[in-house]
Structures are given as C-alpha cells and as structure tokens.
Amino acid sequence: MMRLTNNFLVAKGYMQRDFGSKNFNHAPVQGYNAQPRYFTEENPYENVATQSLRWARQQRDEYSDDSVDYESRVNIQTLERPALGNTDLPIAPYKEIIGQTVDDNRITIVTADTGGGKSTQIPQFLYERGYYVIQTQPRRIAASSVADRIGEEIFNRWQDTPRDVSAYHTAEKNTKTENTRIVNVTDGLLYAQDTYGRQRVEKEVVIIDEVHEWGMDTEMELALIRNLIVEHPEMRFVLQSATMDTAKLQKYYAEVLGELPPVIEVPGRTFGVKKQEFPESTSVQRATIRAIEMYELAQKQKAMTADGYEGELLPTDFIVTCPGKREIKDWMDEVQAALPKHIAESSTFLPLHSKMSDKAQQQAFRTDFPGLKIIFATNAAKTSLTIPGIGGVVDCGYARHMEMDENGILCLALYPSSRADCMQWAGRAGRIAPGWYDATRPSSDIPYVAMDERDEYEVPEAQRTNPDRYVLRNAAGGTDFATLKFMHTIDQAVIERSKESLRILGALDDDGKITTIGKRMNEFPIQASSARMMIEADQYSPEVRSYMAAIVSSHEAGGLQLFAHDVGRRWKSLTEEQESDLLAQLDIFIAMQGKSMYEQQKFDLDVKNMQRARETYWKVARKSDAQLGVVLPPTQEERELIKRCIYAGMPENVYQYSGDRTYKGVSKDREIPRTISNRSVVTGKHAFAIGSPYRTEKYIKGNRTEKPILETVTVVKDISVLGKVALSQCEWQPTGEVKWRDGKPVQIKRQVYNEMDLGVREEAAAEPSASIRQEVIKYAVEHPGSAQQELRGIKKELERLQHLTNIKLTQLTQMDLEKFISAAAPVDILDPALIDNNLRMMNVTLDAFISSQQRQEIIDNAPTEINVQGMQFGVAYKSGQPTIRHFNRADVVLLNGNIYLDDGRQVMFVHERKQYTAMQIRALLG
Secondary structure (H helix, E strand, O other): OOOOOHHHHHHOOOOOOOOOOOOOOOOOOOOOOOOOEEOOOOOOOOOOOOOOHHHHHHHHHHOOOOOOOHHHHOOOOOOOOOOOOOOOOOOHHHHHHHHHHHHHOOEEEEEEOOOOOHHHHHHHHHHHOOOEEEEEEOOHHHHHHHHHHHHHHHHHHOOOOOHHHEEEEOOOOEOOOOOOOEEEEEHHHHHHHHHOOOOOOOOEEEEEOOHHHOOHHHHHHHHHHHHHHHHOOOOEEEEEEOOOOHHHHHHHHHHHHOOOOOEEEEOOOOOOEEEEEOOOOOHHHHHHHHHHHHHHHHHHHHHHHHOOOOOOOOOOEEEEEOOOHHHHHHHHHHHHHHOOHHHHHHOEEEEEOOOOOHHHHHHHHOOOOOOOEEEEEOHHHOOOOOOOOEEEEEEOOEEEEEEEOOOOOEEEEEEEOOHHHHHHHHOOOOOOOOEEEEEOOOOOOOOOOOHHHOOOOOOOHHHOOOOHHHHHHHHHOOOOHHHOOOOOOOOHHHHHHHHHHHHHHOOEOOOOOEOHHHHHHOOOOOOHHHHHHHHHHOOOOHHHHHHHHHHHHHHHOOOOEOOOOOOOOHHHHHOOOOOEHHHHHHHHHHHOOOOOHHHHHHOOEOHHHHHHHHHHHHHHHHHOOOOOOOOOOOOHHHHHHHHHHHHHHOOOOEEEEEEOOEEEEOOHHHOOOEEEOOOOOOOOOOOEEEEEEEEEEEEEOOEEEEEEEEEEEEEOOOHHHHHHHOHHHEEEEEEEEEEEEOOEEEEEEEEEEOOEEEEEEEEEEOOOOHHHHHHHHHHHHHOOOHHHHHHHHHHHHHHHHHHHOOOOOOOOOHHHHHHHHHHOOOOOOOOOHHHHHHHHHHOOOHHHOOOHHHHHHHHHOOOOEEEEOOEEEEOEEEOOEEEEOOOOHHHHOOOOOOEEOOOOOEEEEEEOOEEEOHHHHHHHHO
C-alpha cells in the first residue's frame, strides 16, 4: 500500500486549504440528491493463534454447562451477587472465555469492534475473577470517562460496592482510594511507574487498551512487557483494540514466550454503521446536510412519539471530526451560518478537544440539550469514548501529526488518516442504534483520499518523534535504548542523534553511559532539555529553582498563552519581558497564582495548560528543593541567572542574526535561516538568540509550504556566558600564543562554541605538541644553560682556530648547534632545563673536533707578535690570513722586503680596508 506523503500530495496539487473567511455554497457539486459512493469494510484480521476464535467458541459452549462452578474461582465475598457486565454488548458472551484465557496465559490479545464493550466490560470481567485491574488509555479524557462508566455499571449491579472501586489516575488527577480495584491510567503514567519499579499487587492484570494508536508510551510499555512476562510469570497482560495487526503482535511476543499468545476475536457490533464516501463534498458541507437531515428525522420521531409510538428511536446527534482546534471554531461558525435559522437556533454546537477543562469536556456527554447536538471534535474523542445520543460521524479524513525531520526538527503537519483511524471514528456511531459514517475532506482545497488508497495503520509515533526522554530513562536503568526490541523499528540514526543530544546536555558520556548529571535529570518528569535547565538551577538559590520550576512546567504544558486567530493577547499586560519568551511565561505564571479559570480566560490564557503547569510545578519544585509557596517576581539579577539556566538546556540551539530578520544556527545541522515566531515577545534584531527550531505548515493559494521558525526564544546578550553553561558544546583551542611563567611555558587558549570565538581567553599549562616543543627550544636558545654554553664555547673556539690557520678545520656550525639542541629536546618536552641536562649527557667536547696536538700546532704557527728588522708588529688572523693592522708610517718605509711567518704564510698590511704586502705598503706610503 502506497503511503501518501505530503510531497506526493503537493506534487498532485493536493493538501490545499484556506482557513480565511469563506462563503461556501454548501450544496454538493452533484446536488443534494447525488448518490454517495459506498464502501465496505473487510475484516483485516487473520487469527493465527492456536487458541483461535473457534477455540473460544468451543470453550464458550463447553462452559455453558450449569454444573461448572465459575464462582469458585472468583475472589468475591458475596457470591450471590448478580454477575457483572452489560449483557447487551457483543463482548458479553465471551466473558468466561476471556477470563479463562487470562488465567491460563501471560499474554492475551483481544480484538473487538468499536462499541463492542472491551474497554468497559473486560475490566469488570477480570475484577469479578479476583484480579486487581490496571487499564491504560491513550488520553486523559478517555481514562476518566471509562473509569466513571465502569464504576457506574458496577454500582448498579452491586450497590453495596463503593463507587470508587473504579478510579482513574492521570498526570492531572488521581481518584484512587483504598477501595479501588480497577484503575484507568494514561499510557505515559503506567510506563513511568513500571520504569521506576512500581509496587505490584497480588493477582494483577494490566490491560493495554487501544493498542492500535501506538503512542510512544504504549510502544515502550509493550517493549517493557516483554521483560516483565519473563521476570514476573505470575503477571497477566491483555492487549486490546478494534484495529490492530494481531499477527505481528503475536510474533512479537512469541519471541520471548516460545509460542504464539492466544487471540480472542469478538466479531460484530451492537448495531451496523452505514459507511459512505463523499469525495466531492467537504466536512462543512456534509455537516450542514446531515444537520438538516437529522433535524427532519428528529421532528418526525417527535411526531411519532406524540402519536403514541413507544419503540426505539434513532439518535440524531452526530460528531464532526476536525484536524485541530482552529478548524473546530471555523467549522462550527460556518455550519451555523449555512443552516436555516430555525435549525441553527434550535441546535447545540459543542467543541471537544484535549485542551478544554474537564467541565467543558463533559458538556459533550450531556443528553438534556434541546434540538440537535453536533460535536466538533479532534482525535481526543476518537477512542474509548461512548458519547450518548451519537447517531453518526462526519469524518474529514485528515489529522495532524507531529513529525520529525532528519535533523530532529519537529513539524505539526496535516496527513490523511489511516483506514484503521477512520474505522475508529466510525465506531463512535452504532452503539445504541444503527448509525452512519460519512467520509469526506476538510475543504475543497484538500484532496479526498479514498479508503482503499489510505495506509492501513498510522505511522507509529515512535517512528516520527524525538525519543530523547526514553533514551535517557533507559540509560538510567542501565539499558541501551538501541538494544530494545520494539514492535516498530526505530531508525538507528534517530537513536544516535538522541544520544548525541543527551551527550551535549551532559546526560551521557562519550560511551553512551549515563552521567551524574543524567541521573539527576532523569529524576524530573519532564523533557530532557527542561530537566537540564533544572540541573543548572541546582547551583543557585531556592528562589531561582522555584522560578525555573515554574518556567519548565509552563513550557512542558505547551505554553500558557492561548493562540488562535480569533483570540486576543491580553496576557501582554501581565509581562514587560521583551527578551525571553520563557521569562514571559514566568511573569504570567506568577501573575495568575490563585486566579480562577474565569480570570485566566480574561487574559486570553490556555486554561488547560495553566492547570497542567501548576500540577507539574509542584512535582518539579519538590524534586529540586525549590522554595515553595507564593512565587514572587524575580529581581533583575535573578532574571540573568534564569537565562543562564535556559541556555544550559538548549545548547544545540544557538542562533546568530543573519540579516533580513532571520537567524542562522551556529551548529552545522541548524544552518537553515529561521524567523522568530510571531507568537514571541522577542522583537527587533539581536546578535544572538537561543530558541527551539520548528517547522510550521502554511498554505498559500492552495499550495502547501513549510516555514522554518524559532519558538521559545531567549536573547543572548553576552555570548561568552555560553562557555559557562554549555560546556559540552564549547572547547578550548590554542591561539598559538605562548607565555613563560617561572621558566615554564603556558598556552593562551580561546573558548569556542561550535567554532565560534566567544572572546574568552585563559592561560593553561602547556600540553606537549610540536609547536610547544619549538617554543621550548626557542626559549632554551635564548636562555642557554651551562651545557649549551659549553657547546657554544666549543663553536667559538673552533671558529677562532680556523682564523689562525689556513688548514680547513671541522667546524661546529650554528646549524650543528641547533641539531644538538633539537636532539636534546624530546617530542613531549615542556621544561627547557631538560635540554641542558640532555646536552650534558651527550658529553660533546672540543677534542671531538680537533686534537690538543693540532690545536697547539696551530697556535704555535700563529704568533700574535713578530719582530722585523728590530721593529715589533702585532699580528691578527682572519680565515688563516695573518695581517698587521696597527703600524707607524715611519716604520714601514724602512722595510726592505716582504714579511713571512715560519709556516710560509705572507703577512699583509691593512690600510684603509685594503691589504698590501710590505713592499707595496712602503711604496704607497714612502
């Protein structure tokens, strides 16, 4: 099956949308009476387990004998109680089969259509058999709603059982009590607990629900289960979904079990769902048409009821799927505007997404609204939710996914949903009556992708996101992330990039082992970069640690401001910060302490993120021994320290102004010019800034483009500060300049950040090198020791003797002297005194060049004075030539012949720098 990538869609002229103002003609291109294109869904699963569906049915028939005492296996005090579970759901006949299979197997795989009851019924089945049940959900809203539903059903059957027998535990809220025996948790929370070795209870079963979503936490938890089923054979695990590759999952666990785990398939659903494709329509158009149809149906059913009809009525409420929050608001407005006034005014339009408060989310579950209820929802409502009254779904067929490029830069991009995801949306209907599912597209600018052209499953999160946090967590447990066996293989290059990022943060050493800093970072329930900021804050006051806890908590929550095209920015009145988005977050956090959600909304803040930031703040603040209580505004000095902590957490992301309002990364993999996000408080031009690189998706005249930007920006005024906090990215390079301190060389080094000079210099003890050796030799020549002076004396004496004779003597030249000194200087020399010691050990003497006898003969043949005709002359020598330089004119005119030494050399007279024989000088001066 070909995956429709963005590049493919762009090449085909697809992926076009415009979220500006529109005046839709909401009628389909072919008219309201146009026939839709129908499609059928074939069962994509092939049961390859030895304990197949046929086995399951045989077991069901076998255990239908009333003589079998099931209750003897149940650890319940009151055996007379009615059995738990909703017998109207498709999964009900499989109650004993599922229970017995879980008893007998460490891994059980359950597939059941959406609406079949697996999320609410299987926990009850297993609780009734005496298990303590932990069930995961991919989203917080699902965890809370499923827990409430289970608790309500149990209480209705066993009214002496406390409602809190079923609870939920998320990062936001924990409703567990000592009565709790069924707890729904988010995937991430369970993985974190298992990683840190949570305390397990007797007869525990863990249910991984909605496996098909393949979030990173689910991927990690399933990999961890491979170890747990070996280390704890008594534990039981149930993996369940409506749409998943069961054969691949079986083989994944068969590698450690030695056999294929059983699969229990629950075919069918409560009611059928009529699935149709509308390639020429759009979500707004289909929602408008369906709203009119459902309104008319509701009116007909209302009239039937008034006439005494007492049968089942078809639900008329429906869901419109939306890629994101922005589309929710746009499409709600457009559908309301397109509907006839009487229908729009009598209908209720509700948003549903993860950023809403719990109270706001619960509005979607109400059944007391007059008229139609139309819910515009993101993926938050896709799985594990039964919204009362839902009769159908208008599916836009697209979703936004965070994806990472080859340099680790993230982008939230729009992609066609997989067939599995489309079927999950279809599963929101048909739960209480026959339903319908309309497949369409977000807008006329974006292509419709037919069901048979879609990927069967989504690209798993593990293959498109940054695994830094998981690499660090595994390193803390002594496990190399690269050695883990995942259901979906993670590219080795991605893992190596994560390791490199952690090494840059100081969390891993060059061998990939966790460092002291890394162990401390792992203690914080936040991303690696945020944890590194907290580690840097450890060296400062408790107040600074408190500020940093507030900053990283706000950042982890996704920011406190609410950004949307129809939302103002009244939060700007809460901060005067213009040099750091994270410091602006701190100002907002401080200003909103103790404020209600209503007051937060007055400042255009994201209420959900505010709540999450507060919850995370207390966890992080306690971990860092920060000052607790009311957070007061920081001083200017503290703000500078806070910036240092921010820099420490983002050492890879330093950017330099490159002109034309763009910044270019100093690191080689950050060289793409980026503009500062229009959400930033940082404006103007700054020489350096640090921030998070990001890619935004943008559509211009229907063409999709990506814009490289910088988010969470903090200005770097003094670039030298990076040398204090980003040590792993900085290095000291010799400048070539050497100074001498107490006869020892010291090097002058410069600090560089990714080859950029930070302007910081320091003196450091010299390290052996070729250049240092030359500096030591040079120093030794300029400051000769006694042994070198003796060598120089030999050189000088040989030169003197050569002047005394015309016989060619072996000389000790300057080059020879340098060779001796070089030979006395080893390659790793740092102390010039070593040269003199080595020269002395060479024992070089004058006799090595000329014997004492030869020296004496030369001296004897070179008298310093001679007597000629009774006159005394002083004789000098140069290059073996004897000369008389000082004489009286009156004396030389008396000479009667040339002058010779005993060895036959003629003595010359020097007059006005010219040499003359005795007779020549007499004639010249006579």
